[in-house]
Amino acid sequence: MIAKDLRSGVEQLGNMIAEAACIVPFTGAGISTECGIPDFRSPGGLWTRNRPIAFDEFVASADARAEAWRRRFAMEATFAAAKPGRGHRALASLYKAGKTPAIITQNIDNLHQASGFRVDDVIELHGNTTYARCIGCGHAYDLPWVKARFDEDGNAPDCTICDEPVKTATISFGQAMPEDAMRRATELAQQCDLFLAIGSSLVVWPAAGFPLMAKNCGAKLVIINNEPTEQDDLADLVIRHDIGETLGPFVGN
Template identity: 65%
Template sequence: MTADDDIKAAAAPLAAILKRMRAGVAFTGAGISTECGIPDFRSPGGLWTRNRPIDYPSFLASGEMRAEAWRRRFAMEAAFGGARPGRGHRALADLLAAGQLQAIITQNIDGLHQASGVAEARLVELHGNSTYATCLECGARYELGWVRARFEEARERAPDCTDCAGPIKTATISFGQPMPSAAMARAGALSGDCDVFLAIGSSLVVWPAAGFPVQAKRAGATLVIVNREPTELDALADLVIHADIGDVFSAALER
């Protein structure tokens, strides 16, 4: 049996579930974006193995830490700014367009779901978005080009809000920063009211986000996990596939 045959065999039960899905929810993690050239955070070679995360209290307390956070963000832009949606992103966008998915809940901050054609109204970003910035005091939005110009003009000093002088940060959720209550509430409602819950490319170790697959399963949904590596929730799932996400979803939709 060839590798292609293996993928087709793994995708067959997924295709059957997708065919009957009418009110599905997808939950995506970093693994869906790795084929796009964006490394994940925890695995060897991941972003956190090279740079210890800057937590929220440190960002607020130190101008040096704010400057370092922006240096890292602009370095990431040089490496990953050209990333485009992968096959997994496009497959989910197709399922949304077909009316089989209600929404996508994502842990990702890369904006690739939007780039694949997913409307903001159909997307729940649990950890925010790194493609723009906001003032932590008044909530004003700033585009990264503006922030970078001010950062460089000030010799790598982090800029402050022009309206209220508050600190400006990428619109992401850092360690130590409260989770967005509205996004968490909406994700919980979706998880409790779906017929199929697709957990895709997530290690399912970050809580409380990892609780959504559990909630969906307890509410009666079919739980599917597609991830290269085993997760702590594999035993709970109705279907587990350890394979490349793009390969699996491409094969499943072809069926």
């Protein structure tokens, strides 16, 4: 059912939240746009300006690795300045109230952690861009370490332990999904009684399968997104309004 207006949608959402015992939010890029972080697919989004660098290209090409890091450092000021928005804070309020055991996210910006979620309770399907990892041994590196070496000669650094390339701790196209995150997301989707899909186009699989999984396991499904999604017909409630305005009333509740 599509909410006829914002007020009606917020009222229905509030009733569903009040009745639910276990709420699992699932967030996409749309929740972070009010924080100044552009999304990927919409007009003017990151992928309209730069073709994504696939994982196999990153591994095979020193030039691709250097370009990947150049793009990341070009975005550093944007990521560093971003603070949790109303949507992040509203979901953190549900978490602190004991309504939400954990959150599943496609986002890589660390804003759910900054809003008050424990690190272990943010299930990052696509990784995190605020630090780096060796693609071989998995050793973690902070970004200032990477930038210092990148600035020396314009080349992407290799791991000091195993000499494999160092990459942002994100999941690129063609890279294996994180097994533990996928397992935990599956368990959450199967066990909740209310699943909130927020700010996701629901077109990137396998992540887009979790709302459907929750619905098939008996949960009520709410989709909050400015644009229609392919799963709207399955949802118990669809709110096509600004995410911050929709979730703002739930901040601090």
